[in-house]
Amino acid sequence: MTFNHLEVIVNLTRREVAGRYRGSMLGILWSLLTPLLMLAVYTFMFGTVLRMRWAGGGDAQPTAEFALILFVGLIFFQTFSEMLTRAPTLILANVSFVKKVVFPLEILPVVALAAALFHMLVSFLVMLIFLLLSRGSIPLTAPLLPIVVAPFMLLLIGLSWFFAAAGVYFRDISQVLNPIVSALMFLSPIFVPAEALPSAVRPWLTLNPISIPVEQARQVLIFDQIPNWSALAVYTIAAAIIAGLGFLFFQATRKGFADVL
Template sequence: MFDKRFISNFTKYKFLLVELVKRDIKGKYKDSVLGLLWSFLNPLLTMVVLTFIFSYVFQMSIDNFPVYFLTGFLIFNLFNAATNGAMESIKGNAGIIKKIYLPKYMFALGTTCSELVNFLISLVVLVLVMLVTNAPFHPTIIFTIIPVFLLVIMAIGVGLILATLTTFFTDIRYLYGVFTMTLMYASAIFYPVEVLPQQYQFLFELNPVYLAIAGARDAILGGIFPNIKYMIVLGIVAFVLLFIGMYIFYKYQDKFILYL
């Protein structure tokens, strides 16, 4: 069974995962003057611009908009970066894959893990903004780990699906770019869900990325445990997509070499 092979290979090649994560983190800002500092500046500058636009220009009323926005932005960016990186992982490592045998899923998994590390680094910005805006640090902030964990599981599954499809159909990357842009606007990152009429607000519950964002906001801003209903739905979607991703990847991985 592919699941047994997955576990067996993971145990045998876990050292490779560590090296891939190190490589991706070092390579991401390799040619950048500011290097890793962009992990802090990117969300910070985006927050400043959107805080001005939505808080002052549009006078949108959201309690502590900077923290509200950053929470959503960082979690969405984790999913977006992880899945896009995984999507390119097979084609991007074609040279290595052609030369030696390695568990191919490690490249997708390594990209996801490196983006998780970048996400954790970016949380420093969120903490600083909370301090500057006098946002309370609720004990429930620890429960943010639940929606983040489930989001990462989902990102792995989606990443494996995308890595498989992109190997055979290059155009997937362009279609996925349009999809993620739409997903960003559908995740209530910089606006409250109340902008939609009451009868349409249920549409947000169909978006698992929004469920993760809402759960994190509950823990960080609301001082409450993440919405249990949301976390159950997110968990089901995450593990179903993980299973589908593993199945599809293992079914077609032996054909990858013909398209690289």
Template sequence: MKEKLKRLFDYRELLFNLIHKEVKVKYKNSFLGFVWSLITPLMMLVVFYVAFGIIFKLRAMGMQFYAFFLMSGILPWNFMATSLLLSVGSVVNSSDLVKKVYFPREVLPLSHLGSSSFHFILQELMLIVFLLAFRVPLTPWIFMVPVVMLLEVTFIAGLSMFLSALNVFYRDVQHFTEIIIMAWFWMTPVIYPIALIRDNFPAWAQRIYMLNPMAHIILLWQRITYNSPHNGTEAALLSVPGLLGTIALSITLLVLGYVTFTRLEGRFAEFI
């Protein structure tokens, strides 16, 4: 495994070039360019704000700045979902490259994660600018951005490599991933506060709900960008055992994903 990690490090320039290519190609011949990475989450914000903030009146639960609450969850969720959906088919979609050129195949899913990370950072910076513009006070939790970013990237990287490797042999994996992500969204406190689960479900159901690692990651992002003094001390509830479990799971997934990918990559050319 040490040799394979060294091999990946030796090909870091290729990884960076692929990330640059993904970012550049996405907005090639586009008039608005990178602005689209900001428009998409803003449109989602408008839709969910109207649906849940006005029609279903989630604002009536005492949530101030509900729009910022939405953004604090939508951005990291989109980061995860986009990265996975692009990564899972990355090896299959690069069949010519895989068959003809030698390089560490793991750079393919990781390049999509890298390009998605670039857009996510832009979006988070935009959110912070909006918070400052609307004079929403930030807390010291803002300095945890790099740590939480690293946690989410670790989680996504492991899952991306694992799923992209399996997708080479079982193409149903990509379709299955799309369906799971749709269901996963509603099982994660992205557009509704975690208090909704706490106040309306029995303890055993809450424990099952909080087995979702993305719930803890989203709650961390909400604590960073939404849990200001204006929103109260319970704007984003956190469970220390659950958080530690998410960290352990993310590291385990990273190792499992990398080991699975590198063990199977020798057979990729046969199946694509």
């Protein structure tokens, strides 16, 4: 990727983020208010109304801590959901770029990822502020979060390249992905820890693309523990392979985009 491509990515990402809130009274401030409202709702509903607690935390577990544990999982899921449900329509929504021979179509998923990453980082910033206010400090392991997020981003870009290309030829992919993504939310350790699931189910949980990032992010952000390096290494290798295959698939099929569109 050349420097010119990087400049285009930055400009398109800026336009993507600003365009989401164009016309609203608060504008881009919504990117900060939305996670704040989400965190408030989770704290009230799951911690105060339902009085749910994370397994192993005991009845004395603070409501705020449970909300944060849940919030970490939902941040990853929302980023995952946004990328996968949007990927099949990325090329279809930018037909004018397809007809421009010099335009690098492969950066469209990168732009979508950069915009999703921006909102993800804002959500984590809100979470860290809430963590500081509720505990009085931030775990020393918190700076390890980028190491957990990086392979997750690598996986997402690989899947986005694949589904962006496939979506041009198979328009039903969007309809198929929506229920699959919803199912993955309930088949991941977002609402309950992996240890609370039946032993026969746990090995399959690792196949869920958001399970390992969610668990490792909680380790460094909530529980003040270093991540499981072996699990993270395997996940990174798998993510790199998927990213490479996704890019190759995109480049191999892009020649027919103009004919189909």
